[in-house]
Amino acid sequence: MDQIGEPxxxxxxxxxxxxxxxTEAFGILLIVLMIAWNYNYRGGFAWSSDPKLQFNWxxxxxxxxxxxxxxxxxxxYRTQRNVRKRRLKLIHGGIMLFAILLTIIAQVAVFSFHNQNGIPNMYSLHSWVGLSAIILFCFQWLAGSVSFLYPGVEAPLRTAYMPIHVYFGTAGFIAVITSCLLGLTEKILFVDKDNAYSKxxxxxxxxxIMGLLFVIFGGLAVYLSSQDRYRRLARPEDDFLLSNRNN
Known part of the structure; x- marks a missing residue:
């Protein structure tokens, strides 16, 4: 039973x-191509041993x-619809926290690369959109953790905040995809000394191709997360889990 009285x-x-x-296949392909791009065209990955390759992280x-x-x-919540709500909330928060940690490392890499090579920080539209998306994402994680994991928050407040959380979560993800497209364009134009891009x-x-994959992957993710017919139906124990401190 996914919902009381509803099979x-x-x-x-x-x-x-x-x-x-x-969606998962496109996402994995995107990661594979990102690795291939960095190894085949950008020299691979390094940190302090080769600051020029630090940016690639x-x-x-x-x-x-x-x-x-x-x-x-x-x-x-849609791919694991049979898992208990409390566990789903913890998994959701954990995934997002791990994404924040990777993002912090990514930002350290780019700022360190810029500083060591005399490149100004935060001058481009890519950086403005990207930082805005990161800030929104972090606030989303913090507000969501308090609203949905802290047992002292009343159920009506959780219910009222849910559509706000969903909306800004989706808006932040779209901003991330937009920033990635801007970043790819900026990078290829920055390193293209022989005008090979236009040829x-x-x-x-x-x-x-990676840009198209960002759009396709992002579009599919937004579609699946926004379609009401795909939402996880409430389970009989959900109300108890949301209101009980000990679960």
Missing amino acids: AHTQKLEGFKYLAVL HPMLMTVGLVFLYANGMLI FGAEGVLIN
């Missing part, structure tokens, strides 16, 4: 499984953390 089989889930698998970790994990955190050079084509 699980009555929920309309046509196409959900296939779309969810397709930025797009890599942002893709894993603030794109792939962010999307999976958004979808966890359909291999690296430029790969950048464009």
Whole structure:
């Protein structure tokens, strides 16, 4: 039973499984191509041993953390609909916290790279949109943790905050995808000394493919998380779990 008096089989889930698998496949492909790009065209990864390669951790970790994990955190209530609500909330918060940690490392990498190479920080539209998305994401995590995990918050307040949390969570994710597209364009134009991008050079084509994958992956994640017919139906024990401190 997904809802009191409503059998699980009555929920309309046509196409959900296939779309969810397709979304994950696009996300994994995006990560694989990001790794291939950094190794084949940007020299790979390093930290203090080679500061010039330190920057490469930025797009890599942002893709894993603030794109792939962010999307999976958004979808966890729909992909794991038979798991108890309390456990889902902890998993959701844990995924998002891990995404924050990866994002912090990614930001340290890019700021350190800029400072060591005399490049100004926070001058581009990519950086403004990206930092705005990060700040929103962190506030979302903090407000969500207090609202949905702190036992002292009354149920009506949780109910009132839920649509706000969902809206700004989706808005922040869209901002992240937008920032990634701006960042890819900025990077290829910054390193393209021979105008190979305008001549359909291999690296430029790969950048464009990754850009399309960001859009497709992001679009599918938003679609799955926003469709009411795919939402997790309330279970009989949910109200008890939300109001009981000991669960």
